Amino acid sequence: MLIKKFREFWEKNLIYRVFVKKYKRYFIIGTLSLIAVDIINIFPPLIIKKALDILSKEVSLTKIVILSALYILLSFFQGICRYVWRMYFIGTSFRCDYDLRMAFFGHIETLSEKFFQKYKTGDLMSRATNDMSAVRMAVGPGLLVGLDAIFYFFVIPPIILYLSPKLSFYTFLLMPLIPFIAYKIKDVIDKRFRSVQEQFSRISEKVQENISGIRIVKSFNMSQQEEKTLLKLGKNFMKKNLKLAIPQSLLGPVFEYTTYMGVIILLLIGGRMVIEGVITLGTLVAFQRYISMMVWPMTAVGWSLSLLQRGNASMKRIDEVMNEKPEIISKNNVTYIPHGEIEFRDIHIQYDSNKEWILKGVNLKIPAGQRIAIVGPIGSGKSTLVNLIPRIIPVPDKSLFIGGMDINTIHIKALRKIIGFVPQDTFLFSERVVDNILFGVEDEKSISYSAQKIAQMAVIEKEIQQLPNQFDSYLGERGVNLSGGQKQRITIARALAMHPDIIILDDCLSAVDARVEGAILKNIQKYFAGKTLLVVTHRLPAIRNFDMIVVMENGMIVEKGTHEQLIKINGLYTSLYSKEALEEKLIQ
Ligand code: ADP
Ligand code: MG
Numbered sequence: 001m002l003i004k005k006f007r008e009f010w011e012k013n014l015i016y017r018v019f020v021k022k023y024k025r026y027f028i029i030g031t032l033s034l035i036a037v038d039i040i041n042i043f044p045p046l047i048i049k050k051a052l053d054i055l056s057k058e059v060s061l062t063k064i065v066i067l068s069a070l071y072i073l074l075s076f077f078q079g080i081c082r083y084v085w086r087m088y089f090i091g092t093s094f095r096c097d098y099d100l101r102m103a104f105f106g107h108i109e110t111l112s113e114k115f116f117q118k119y120k121t122g123d124l125m126s127r128a129t130n131d132m133s134a135v136r137m138a139v140g141p142g143l144l145v146g147l148d149a150i151f152y153f154f155v156i157p158p159i160i161l162y163l164s165p166k167l168s169f170y171t172f173l174l175m176p177l178i179p180f181i182a183y184k185i186k187d188v189i190d191k192r193f194r195s196v197q198e199q200f201s202r203i204s205e206k207v208q209e210n211i212s213g214i215r216i217v218k219s220f221n222m223s224q225q226e227e228k229t230l231l232k233l234g235k236n237f238m239k240k241n242l243k244l245a246i247p248q249s250l251l252g253p254v255f256e257y258t259t260y261m262g263v264i265i266l267l268l269i270g271g272r273m274v275i276e277g278v279i280t281l282g283t284l285v286a287f288q289r290y291i292s293m294m295v296w297p298m299t300a301v302g303w304s305l306s307l308l309q310r311g312n313a314s315m316k317r318i319d320e321v322m323n324e325k326p327e328i329i330s331k332n333n334v335t336y337i338p339h340g341e342i343e344f345r346d347i348h349i350q351y352d353s354n355k356e357w358i359l360k361g362v363n364l365k366i367p368a369g370q371r372i373a374i375v376g377p378i379g380s381g382k383s384t385l386v387n388l389i390p391r392i393i394p395v396p397d398k399s400l401f402i403g404g405m406d407i408n409t410i411h412i413k414a415l416r417k418i419i420g421f422v423p424q425d426t427f428l429f430s431e432r433v434v435d436n437i438l439f440g441v442e443d444e445k446s447i448s449y450s451a452q453k454i455a456q457m458a459v460i461e462k463e464i465q466q467l468p469n470q471f472d473s474y475l476g477e478r479g480v481n482l483s484g485g486q487k488q489r490i491t492i493a494r495a496l497a498m499h500p501d502i503i504i505l506d507d508c509l510s511a512v513d514a515r516v517e518g519a520i521l522k523n524i525q526k527y528f529a530g531k532t533l534l535v536v537t538h539r540l541p542a543i544r545n546f547d548m549i550v551v552m553e554n555g556m557i558v559e560k561g562t563h564e565q566l567i568k569i570n571g572l573y574t575s576l577y578s579k580e581a582l583e584e585k586l587i588q
Pocket of ligand 1: 382
């Protein structure tokens, strides 16, 4: 019963989960060499005792030489064991750290939008850095120091009891004080540590936002204001750290003080016992050595406990993220996708189960190889509709089909591989231009068009050639050194580079002039003939010759047909079109 309970506790334990489960061999070798070190540690004071006892009776040089040689040999062997043990514990803690980081990042990548709305970037960053380090410190130094201390506690007390029970009794009188003080101080440390960790999250969040939004910050003249806010956060962080430093630095001295009190008592009482001839001088010296040896484990226990405690707190924060279930999963492993029509069948979508419906029963068939435009006022649900196709948002069963197959039965990777998606918000990585263009390409040798050719199709090639290192130029954070229209065209190139069967452009040409937009659409028609093209746009003249134009309003399709058919109906499309055409005329 007790064993079972202990086992359960152990299996939930941080050290078991992170370290022992996977690296059992390292753990066993490390622990064995640790025991060896601690057992060897018993002998030096005994050797000194022996030498002193010999010296006080006779002067025998050979015996002393033998004892010295033994002393040196033991120290040497102990050094080796100590090396093994550190390597196995500290080295493995870095392996654990690596495993955990990879698992963490891998997991985050499977999660969907909802998750990223719940956790802010800075918060995730601090979990992935600070908390990971805290876990590594717990399973490395925390475990090492803790085990070492525990062995000392097992090894030394029996020996001093053997040397002199009476003397041991007096020195042990003070000992119970130590765990009590340790517990009190540790409690304070934990509370303050958590508050430091939270403050760090806030700071990284602020910094991250400011760097990503640097243009907004500058254009709104908020640099100084933001600096002030950050300064305040930083000051607070410092204050919290200083507050944490107080109990942390108290811990060691308090322990040492109590242990040295023990040494003083020992000298007072033990000295008398030597004078009275109850114990030998050698015994007293050996005794004193053992007591001094206890100083380290006394402090170490507190330190180890606080490292373990922090590791546990951090592991909880990591677990919180790891327990988030991916919303969009591959239920099936079908990787073959027919190049067929896309069909929305009475699809209803809401972002929150208690909020309004964003798509209210949309029926739409998009035949393979056709060019379809989706138009309509802002907020009518156009982005929502196209986001469903690569399953950026979860799709209800039996409401979206590709080539007659329910999209939810298709393996998600295979599905996304055939879709070239350009979302409404442009996002570029701070890598080279060519890396951004070839981002989705798995095997560079297999691509049909070179990065240059693709850039030409997206009408961005000339501008890339004017960059300092052309295609090898690095983009700043999120591509700050490019204009909005340039960024949009690179994201289009990125989608085209995958040579997709389905191309989706979600309002991604808003910052490009009408002439360039027309050229890009023409290029896509030319180089991707036979592929399905889905364009969400506000520029109606650009899509006049498309196969079908779908007009959305308020989460529903209100009109559908070719440009001529829709003009004839004289409804929403006609009014949007004449407004747009007028604006274009005014601009020209
Ligand atoms: P459009 O692309 O036509 O402008 P959207 O599909 O982006 O329209 O948005 C339709 C509606 O859905 C809007 O009212 C918008 O506020 C809401 N919406 C869009 N994305 C989300 C989201 N991630 N969470 C909650 N509501 C959203
Ligand atoms: Mg939109």
